[in-house]
Amino acid sequence: MKHSGQLYTMEGIAAGLIMLITAYLVLSTTSVYTPGDTHITDMQLEQVGSDILRVMDTQRTLTGTQSDLQTLVATSDSSRTFTSMFLNQYLYNSKVIAKETAVGSIGIQINASVWYQRQDGSLWNYTLATSPSALGSFTGKEPGVVVTHWVHLETRPTQPTSISPAEWARMRNEPQEVLVEVDMWKV
């Protein structure tokens, strides 16, 4: 009877065990990424949005007195400059989004509002801008993100179209800080 086969059997069992353990380790790693952690991907959109607001709140010239964002908030932006500036000038020009639009027709919708403190101390907000097709497309493929930016105003803004004259009268007419809040979501 030949004994040489014993060695091959032992090696085979050892190799099989090692492969099983390796396969178990590799497969068990995938379970670390749970569905609750998918918001990691939202970080990109949030960072881009936050950067855009920061760029918009930077003065174009060294001697300038107001940034684009300050002007837009202060003049109530009746010509929808905020939307076109935020979406067309900055967001769709960024490399992050350009890569995605090449894959399919991915659009980003925005809804910007301004939070301020009234004369009596309570907080209120008005809508600064919505993207053209925001109404009716509130559902998106992915969870939306909210980006914010503080803006310094020298007086209250000229009356925004989205609030009544009575509400406008409640705004503090002195230097103030307002919070521009932009909801962004993919459709």
Place this chain on the structure above:
Amino acid sequence: MEGLNREAQWIVMMGFLVSLGIFFLAVIISQSTLVGQTTAEGVLEFPKNDIQDLRHDILVVEKFERAESPSTQVMDDIHQELRNISLYQKNANIWYNFSPASSCSLGKRVVNIHYNNGVTVYNETTEVYYVPC
């Protein structure tokens, strides 16, 4: 085990070593996901953008106070407004103050910023240098 060809012992040993190597590589790969996960969570939890934004605005307020010297009431209102909106919209408790500025000389001003959103407590001391008017 006479008659067995002992040359094959090399093959067995090398096979064993290689499989051990693969095993340790698999251990490293399994750890890397965990490390990436904890790092990403650490980055996510820290409100970097909120703090940078807050500092930017507080420095704007500081410049506004130095340049236009508004009344104490105006500055108190701005402080109260920042605190209120931050608490209700950003879930963060904030507080700041400036050291006094001499009106028209070369100077340094210390800006203290406190930020607390229940998870992250952040304190910052920034110095602002300004030139005579």
